[in-house]
Amino acid sequence: MGRKSLYLLILGVLVAYYVYIPLPDNFEEPWRMMLTNAHLNTIGHLANFVQLLGISNSMDSFKIFMSFLEVSPTSDENVTVTDTTFNNIPVRVFMPKRKSEALRRGLFYIHGGGWCLGSAALQHYDLLSRWTADRLDAVVISTNYRLAPQYHFPIQFEDVYNALRWFLRTKVLAQYGVDPERIAVSGDSAGGNLAAAVTQQLLDDPDVKVKLKIQSLIYPALQPLDVDSPSYRENSHFPLLSRSSMVRFWREYFTTDPSLEKAMLSNQHVPVESHHLLKFVNWSSLLPERYIKGHVYKNPIYGSSEIAVKYPGLFDVRAAPLLADDKKLRSLPLTYVITCQYDVLRDDGLMYVTRLRDAGVPVIHKHIENGFHGAFSFLEFKISHRLINDYISWLHENL
Numbered sequence: 001m002g003r004k005s006l007y008l009l010i011l012g013v014l015v016a017y018y019v020y021i022p023l024p025d026n027f028e029e030p031w032r033m034m035l036t037n038a039h040l041n042t043i044g045h046l047a048n049f050v051q052l053l054g055i056s057n058s059m060d061s062f063k064i065f066m067s068f069l070e071v072s073p074t075s076d077e078n079v080t081v082t083d084t085t086f087n088n089i090p091v092r093v094f095m096p097k098r099k100s101e102a103l104r105r106g107l108f109y110i111h112g113g114g115w116c117l118g119s120a121a122l123q124h125y126d127l128l129s130r131w132t133a134d135r136l137d138a139v140v141i142s143t144n145y146r147l148a149p150q151y152h153f154p155i156q157f158e159d160v161y162n163a164l165r166w167f168l169r170t171k172v173l174a175q176y177g178v179d180p181e182r183i184a185v186s187g188d189s190a191g192g193n194l195a196a197a198v199t200q201q202l203l204d205d206p207d208v209k210v211k212l213k214i215q216s217l218i219y220p221a222l223q224p225l226d227v228d229s230p231s232y233r234e235n236s237h238f239p240l241l242s243r244s245s246m247v248r249f250w251r252e253y254f255t256t257d258p259s260l261e262k263a264m265l266s267n268q269h270v271p272v273e274s275h276h277l278l279k280f281v282n283w284s285s286l287l288p289e290r291y292i293k294g295h296v297y298k299n300p301i302y303g304s305s306e307i308a309v310k311y312p313g314l315f316d317v318r319a320a321p322l323l324a325d326d327k328k329l330r331s332l333p334l335t336y337v338i339t340c341q342y343d344v345l346r347d348d349g350l351m352y353v354t355r356l357r358d359a360g361v362p363v364i365h366k367h368i369e370n371g372f373h374g375a376f377s378f379l380e381f382k383i384s385h386r387l388i389n390d391y392i393s394w395l396h397e398n399l
């Protein structure tokens, strides 16, 4: 073997070592996942390196990388796409081009990205809204909101809520030709968190007369109090969203102070004063048995009382919709929930499904056995198209 082939062999082994990750047997496109993961990790390493050099925060570098994936608002043969603002919040509007005598469905979409990343202009969100508008013959509003680490809770929530309230005004609905009785709110991941939160908030808002017909929550984040549930344990190193990244996103949502992240990683961040909230996130009683498997519920180790004072958002329903009481949940609209087996957030969704059903809310729950967090957004995977088709068909029948 020549020296050149030896070098090539070593390089090959190193690349394989860098790319290879063990994945479950039922995983559909393992190599695609390994490459996607390696790609994201490389961006992550570069971002950390830039932070190490003191040039910029790693989250900001991530934002710059992501901005290359944005597309301008471009109409196609079926859908007119424009950027505008609702109550000063930038939104992207997708209007079907075909003539319609009747009022249309309205769908308000909230993108994911851990409250730190993403926008309505990201190519996959743009495509999703385009497909939804076309296939449902719906007016789709895809909202933006200000992001962490520059902005913290409740800014993200308030931006989304203000844009939604603007949309739900009689005058605006009429202007877009939207039927006030056929409106849904949808979101994925952090957007699912915001969707659940604004849907709850609307119930108590005397100024909004319109009632949502549907909320769709796609692998939503719903609570930061227990980050040691079976799904957090089982998927703590799963590609695309590890436990430590999810904890980092939660922390960034509330504060730039890294000490909260440390307390959360050891799951010792709930002070004894907030003990009464733990029943709402108690997976031991809220998860169906088949998801608990052999996991043993540990009684909480309480954190410092200062936490509730410094980061009240952790215990606020606008950040943690799972903390709402049953009385509040009872009035929620028909709910569509997607949970994925390979997702730290799986149990957040499952617990919400249990709590909503117990409160008498009609819930359509799709659990995807070989699904993973991000499956809705990474369009290069086959599973992504199956999930999106299912979601749009369901909305077609129910909205």
Ligand SMILES: *[C@@H]1O[C@H](CO)[C@@H](O)[C@H](O)[C@H]1NC(C)=O
Pocket (backbone or CB within 6 Å): 076, 077, 078, 134
């Ligand atoms: C527009 O709608 C037609 C008919 O449904 C479809 O065949 C075509 O692919 C659509 N175009 C785009 C760009 O989606």
Ligand SMILES: *[C@@H]1O[C@H](CO)[C@@H](O)[C@H](O)[C@H]1NC(C)=O
Pocket (backbone or CB within 6 Å): 278, 279, 282, 284, 285, 297, 300
């Ligand atoms: C959680 O639920 C289990 C079983 O239902 C119960 O034994 C435990 O005390 C609960 N813990 C909290 C903090 O609610």
